[in-house]
Structure formats: structure tokens, C-alpha cells
Amino acid sequence: MERVDVAIVGGGPAGACAAEQASSHGAETVLFEQGVPREDRDELGPDSTDAAGMLDYWIDIMDFDYREIPDEVIHRELEGTEFIGPDSRVEMTTTGIEARYPKFGYTFHRARMDDWLYERAADAGADLRVGTAVTDLETDLRSSSPKGPTHTLTLSNGDQLEAQYVVLADGPQRRVTLEALDQFTPPGRSVSDHLSPPSANHIAYQEYREFPAELFEEFEDRLKFWWGYMPGETAYPWIFPNDGTVARVGLTMPIGMQLEDVDNPGSYKLLEPTDETIPSGSEYISRLLELEYGDEYDVETEIPIVEDRGKSKGTETYPISSTRPIDSPVGANIAVAGGAMGTTSAFHEGGYHVAVRTGKIAGRLAATDSLESYNEIWKRAIGDEILRNVAFADIVADYEPDDWDWAFDVVNDMQGNSSDNALISRRYSAGLDATKIVAAYKRRKFNYRDGRYVQLVEDDYFY
Numbered sequence: 001m002e003r004v005d006v007a008i009v010g011g012g013p014a015g016a017c018a019a020e021q022a023s024s025h026g027a028e029t030v031l032f033e034q035g036v037p038r039e040d041r042d043e044l045g046p047d048s049t050d051a052a053g054m055l056d057y058w059i060d061i062m063d064f065d066y067r068e069i070p071d072e073v074i075h076r077e078l079e080g081t082e083f084i085g086p087d088s089r090v091e092m093t094t095t096g097i098e099a100r101y102p103k104f105g106y107t108f109h110r111a112r113m114d115d116w117l118y119e120r121a122a123d124a125g126a127d128l129r130v131g132t133a134v135t136d137l138e139t140d141l142r143s144s145s146p147k148g149p150t151h152t153l154t155l156s157n158g159d160q161l162e163a164q165y166v167v168l169a170d171g172p173q174r175r176v177t178l179e180a181l182d183q184f185t186p187p188g189r190s191v192s193d194h195l196s197p198p199s200a201n202h203i204a205y206q207e208y209r210e211f212p213a214e215l216f217e218e219f220e221d222r223l224k225f226w227w228g229y230m231p232g233e234t235a236y237p238w239i240f241p242n243d244g245t246v247a248r249v250g251l252t253m254p255i256g257m258q259l260e261d262v263d264n265p266g267s268y269k270l271l272e273p274t275d276e277t278i279p280s281g282s283e284y285i286s287r288l289l290e291l292e293y294g295d296e297y298d299v300e301t302e303i304p305i306v307e308d309r310g311k312s313k314g315t316e317t318y319p320i321s322s323t324r325p326i327d328s329p330v331g332a333n334i335a336v337a338g339g340a341m342g343t344t345s346a347f348h349e350g351g352y353h354v355a356v357r358t359g360k361i362a363g364r365l366a367a368t369d370s371l372e373s374y375n376e377i378w379k380r381a382i383g384d385e386i387l388r389n390v391a392f393a394d395i396v397a398d399y400e401p402d403d404w405d406w407a408f409d410v411v412n413d414m415q416g417n418s419s420d421n422a423l424i425s426r427r428y429s430a431g432l433d434a435t436k437i438v439a440a441y442k443r444r445k446f447n448y449r450d451g452r453y454v455q456l457v458e459d460d461y462f463y
Contacts, residue, residue: 016031035130055099263400
């Protein structure tokens with residue numbers, strides 16, 4: 001049987017970075033990625049996809065010098081973002097977090113970024129087996145290895161391989177992770193209970209659309225998000241500018257949501273009185289574009305789908321895990337990284353940066369026989385980011401359209417953007433409302449302090 005030091009399951013950003021770090025620290029490393037075809041890639045590649053926007057401080061979280069990232073990866077440098085409510089909106093030109101990158105952020109070509117991470121891993125000596133999936137993983141807790149438990153991986157071609165350490169990085173689909181971790185849960189409990197409840201997970205959909213040049217100029221250097229336009233916790237559409245005059249128009253919404261569960265459906269601009277079910281992603285996008293631009297443009301002919309982009313004919317559908325993260329069973333020589341461990345967030349529509357960082361940490365520690373420190377180190381590296389995400393997501397979980405307008409008005413008034421003549425009184429009122437928001441945020445952060453945002457801790461595993 002083939003034997004390696006580190007085996008990595010999944011070839012997204014977490015897996016690729018784990019492979020690069022493990023190999024560069026001297027470990028014999030192999031990465032397995034099932035691979036899917038894409039319109040914008042000649043060969044098979046990882047399945048995971050996101051809206052592919054990067055904020056300034058996220059680059060620091062990835063632990064990259066922004067000057068390392070190839071120019072061809074970046075689509076657009078960003079100057080800010082716009083949050084649009086039903087009757088109010090707010091613009092932000094800074095994330096408010098110290099960062100080395102000089103702009104607000106950028107949008108990027110996901111497949112090219114993935115390919116760059118693969119090149120780094122290959123250059124470090126990792127064996128990258130794209131097109132080969134792992135179908136089963138068994139852990140020998142009583143292994144005679146002086147380094148502790150070992151693992152047997154069964155591959156889609158029928159071969160088997162033994163590894164001293166395993167990094168599970170198979171994204172929010174978790175095709176291998178769930179069953180692999182269930183080896184270490186007590187009877188009656190399952191990791192799926194923590195990571196796969198439909199109420200806590202989302203589906204995202206996006207289309208690549210070609211915009212008229214004069215319209216594209218309106219948002220070529222900013223992201224646009226619409227909040228309170230569609231029902232559901234952390235449900236919102238967006239526009240991300242790409243290269244040329246192409247932008248990705250997409251949305252995220254809870255899996256399995258039913259129209260009968262929606263309070264006051266008439267308050268949502270993207271729902272119609274004749275709806276009998278929650279609209280599909282493509283229908284939502286058509287309605288958004290008609291609402292925003294339909295008075296001046298024929299959406300289907302003047303803002304068409306670009307069919308040679310994305311996964312399939314200019315569209316992409318992908319899962320987003322919106323649960324809180326889990327610890328890894330490091331006592332079994334296993335680390336879980338990226339989306340597989342629940343670090344992605346539908347709230348900010350992203351997870352690439354935390355996937356890269358957790359993958360780097362897992363690969364380095366596995367290669368240096370230090371995996372027992374993984375749960376502690378990933379919290380130090382990305383804990384503040386996770387804490388912000390879960391705290392804000394909690395605050396807005398029950399927001400309805402009027403709540404979003406209220407929140408955006410508060411922000412505008414505090415920024416001095418109000419045109420109301422009674423500015424002083426409005427500032428005072430906004431100050432009181434802002435205090436409520438800040439207090440709610442601090443309260444939730446306090447509740448999640450000291451890593452309490454982790455929903456399955458290391459001590460919960462049963463060896």
C-alpha cells in the first residue's frame with residue numbers, strides 16, 4: 001500500500017494551501033480533488049465557488065503579501081461598497097480594519113486564483129491528483145506508529161493509501177468529512193447535527209452578465225448589496241464587477257425555505273402577489289435587474305448572460321455553510337480546514353480568506369508533527385473574523401425590510417449624510433439607535449468570547 005506523511009482531501013483553497021505548506025515543510029504530501037469542469041477552465045478543478053471578492057484586511061488574514069498575487073487574478077480594484085435597503089442606502093469606503101492593501105479590496109477570477117495556489121503547491125513538491133476522489137477514510141486509533149493514529153483512504157479508482165495525518169478540506173459539501181468525523185462522536189450524536197442542518201445553510205446562485213458601458217461605470221469600482229429585498233435569514237442579492245463590462249449578479253438564500261414561512265411577504269420587493277413558492281435564483285436575479293434597470297434597458301437583450309463564463313453557460317450554483325465552526329479531532333491526527341469546518345459565512349458571502357489561512361496552518365502543523373496545536377492556533381489566526389461574523393449574523397437574523405432601512409438610516413445619520421434640516425435632533429436620535437446596535441453587538445461578542453463560537457469542541461470527540 002502506498003504511504004505518505006500527509007493526505008489532503010479536497011482541492012479548494014484550504015486544501016491547496018495545506019498541500020503547499022506541508023510540502024514546503026518537508027512532508028511527503030498528496031492532495032486528492034474529485035474535480036469538476038468549468039466554462040472558464042481548460043481542465044478539471046475544485047468545485048467550490050464563491051462571489052470572489054476580497055476585502056483589504058482579508059489579504060492579511062490569508063497571510064499573503066498582496067504584491068505576491070498575480071495581476072491576471074485580479075479583475076477590479078474596489079473603492080467601496082453600497083448597501084441598499086428598500087427605502088434607504090449607505091455607502092462605505094473603508095472596512096474600518098487596519099490592512100496593508102491600499103484599496104478597499106478587489107474582485108478576482110476564482111479559477112485563476114485556485115490555479116495559482118495549485119502552482120505554489122506543485123512547486124513545493126506536493127503530489128496533486130485532480131480527478132481522483134476519496135470515497136472512504138478509516139482511522140486506526142491503535143496504530144503502532146510512534147506518531148499516533150494512521151489513516152487508510154480508499155480512492156475512486158479502488159486503490160488504497162495510508163497516511164499519518166489527514167487534512168479534510170472538502171468544502172461545505174463535506175462528502176468525506178461528515179462520515180470521517182462520526183468515527184469519533186459518541187453513540188447517538190453525529191457531526192451532521194452541527195454542520196448540516198438545512199436551517200443553518202444556504203444556497204447561492206449567480207450569473208455573469210454583460211452590462212452596457214455607461215451602466216457598468218456606475219459600479220465598476222464598488223460592490224452592491226441589496227438587503228431586505230428578499231425573505232430569509234442572510235438572504236440578499238449582489239453585483240460584483242468583473243473584467244470589461246461583465247459583472248456577476250447573484251444572491252444567497254436559505255436552503256428549503258417555504259413561502260408560507262414568510263411573515264408579511266408583501267413587504268419584499270422581489271416577491272410578487274402571484275408567487276405560490278419562493279422564486280428560483282434565476283427568477284430573483286431577473287426581478288432584481290428589472291427593478292433596478294428595467295425602465296431604461298431591456299434586461300434580457302441589453303444585459304445578457306455571458307455563456308462562456310462560470311461553471312455552466314454563465315451561471316453558478318454552490319452551497320454556503322452558515323453554521324458556526326467546529327474543532328478538529330487532532331488526537332486522531334485529523335485537521336478540518338476551510339468550508340468543511342464551517343468557517344464560511346453567508347452573512348458576508350465569503351470564506352476564501354479563512355479557508356486559505358486554516359489550510360496553511362493545518363498543512364504546516366501536520367508536516368511538523370504538531371497537529372495537536374491546530375485548534376488553538378486557528379482560533380488565534382481567524383478568531384476575530386469568525387467572532388465578527390457570528391455576532392453580526394445574530395443581530396440581523398430576524399431583520400425585515402423596515403429594520404434594514406432603520407439600520408442604514410442610523411449609519412447615514414452618524415456619518416453626517418442626512419439632508420434633514422433637524423440634523424442635530426436626528427444626530428441625537430441616531431446616537432441612541434447606534435448605541436442599541438453597538439450594545440447588541442458587544443453583548444453577542446461577549447457571549448461568544450474565548451472561542452465559544454465553536455459548536456463542536458475538541459473535548460466532544462470520543463477516542
